[in-house]
Amino acid sequence: MQLIDIGANLGHDSFDHDLDAVLQRARDAGVVQLVVTGASREGSPRALELARQHPGFLYATAGVHPHHASEYTDECDAELRALHAHPQVVAVGECGLDYYRDLSPRPAQRRAFERQLQIAVDTRKPLFLHQRDAHADFMAVMRNFQGQLGPVVVHCFTGSRAELFEILDQDWHVGITGWLCDERRGQHLRELVPHIPAQRLMIETDAPYLLPRTVKPQPAHRRNEPMYLAHIAGELARDRGEDVAVTAAQTTANARAFFGLPRRD
Ligand SMILES: [Zn+2]
Numbered sequence: 001m002q003l004i005d006i007g008a009n010l011g012h013d014s015f016d017h018d019l020d021a022v023l024q025r026a027r028d029a030g031v032v033q034l035v036v037t038g039a040s041r042e043g044s045p046r047a048l049e050l051a052r053q054h055p056g057f058l059y060a061t062a063g064v065h066p067h068h069a070s071e072y073t074d075e076c077d078a079e080l081r082a083l084h085a086h087p088q089v090v091a092v093g094e095c096g097l098d099y100y101r102d103l104s105p106r107p108a109q110r111r112a113f114e115r116q117l118q119i120a121v122d123t124r125k126p127l128f129l130h131q132r133d134a135h136a137d138f139m140a141v142m143r144n145f146q147g148q149l150g151p152v153v154v155h156c157f158t159g160s161r162a163e164l165f166e167i168l169d170q171d172w173h174v175g176i177t178g179w180l181c182d183e184r185r186g187q188h189l190r191e192l193v194p195h196i197p198a199q200r201l202m203i204e205t206d207a208p209y210l211l212p213r214t215v216k217p218q219p220a221h222r223r224n225e226p227m228y229l230a231h232i233a234g235e236l237a238r239d240r241g242e243d244v245a246v247t248a249a250q251t252t253a254n255a256r257a258f259f260g261l262p263r264r265d
Contacts (some may be wrong), residue, residue: 001248002264003233004255005034005226006175007094007128007155007204010058011046014208014223020239023054026226030248032264033255034058034226037128037206039065039094040078044083051088059259061128063093064112069104072112080116083121090259093128094155095112097141100133107160109134110141118143126151126258135163151258156206158185164192168200174257175204178212178224178232180239190239198250203236205229 005026015022026034036051038044038061047060062083064072083089095116097109120127126236131138133153142149154167155175167174174196179186193201211224212231233251237244255261 001030001230001233001245002032002132002252003030003203003229003248004252004261005205005207005229006153006255006259007037007177008034008207009039009043009209010034010036010050010124010226011038011043011209012208015249018208019050022225022227023057026229029227029230031226031229032057032252033261035090035128035255035259036060037094037145038062038083038089040068041071041079042088044080048083048086050088055088056262056264059088059261061091061093061130062089063095065094065130066096066098066113067101067103068108069109069112072108072115077115077119081119081122084119084125085178089125090261091126091128091153092116092123094130095127096130097134097138098130098132099137104136110137113141114144117141117149120150121145121148124150127226129154130156132158135159135166139166153202153258155204156210158189160188161192164195168195170198171200172252173200173202175202175205176232176236176263177206178210178215178228178235181212181214181215181235184233193236193239194241197254201247201251202228202255203232203247205232 040048145181153173
């Protein structure tokens with residue numbers, strides 16, 4: 001079984017002391033490639049650095065998460081564009097809107113999001129997007145770029161049935177995380193995932209966040225790791241009523257096509 005984690009925040013400082021062991025455990029669990037999420041002005045060059053240290057295994061995105069939208073200056077825009085000149089940077093993002101935490105003012109979030117969409121237009125790279133409690137504004141911003149963008153994935157989808165169908169109507173991809181395994185807030189997702197067409201589905205851990213609550217026993221440190229992608233694939237397959245080998249093969253093929261990753265044996 002070959003799995004691809006399309007969203008892992010491996011530049012997070014909780015991985016500083018044992019990243020090699022984390023990557024080995026991921027390999028042992030069938031994870032053949034990972035896309036390291038770049039989510040800030042500081043974190044995006046770090047994601048690229050990791051990709052360059054592990055060629056063919058790690059890839060990176062470069063972007064500024066809505067939480068950090070306040071730091072999106074002209075200089076920051078120029079830095080991101082320079083990062084996108086590197087072939088290991090395979091998508092624009094993480095970017096989008098987050099009105100749940102509102103860590104940056106909403107107008108700043110919308111501006112940073114639009115500027116990164118323009119980078120995607122100019123570089124023709126796929127988009128790795130974040131949306132939480134901001135669906136209507138998110139769709140409105142995206143409408144302004146209609147017809148100009150390449151492939152889009154809404155990562156860590158946690159929204160409603162209506163939101164899911166609007167996303168699928170746009171022919172965008174959907175990223176599923178261990179949120180699915182959260183009996184408190186992910187129950188509705190279990191009923192929605194069978195409706196995602198096989199060709200639009202990808203999987204991710206969002207490590208070190210979102211440790212799947214159905215992993216037993218729960219590690220004492222509570223840190224999520226890419227090795228748990230196999231657990232997420234298993235839960236997703238069960239909810240979709242298909243063999244995990246089918247879910248794995250399909251999501252891996254989708255991720256390769258979406259990010260333009262080479263095959264691995
Ligand atoms: Zn996110």
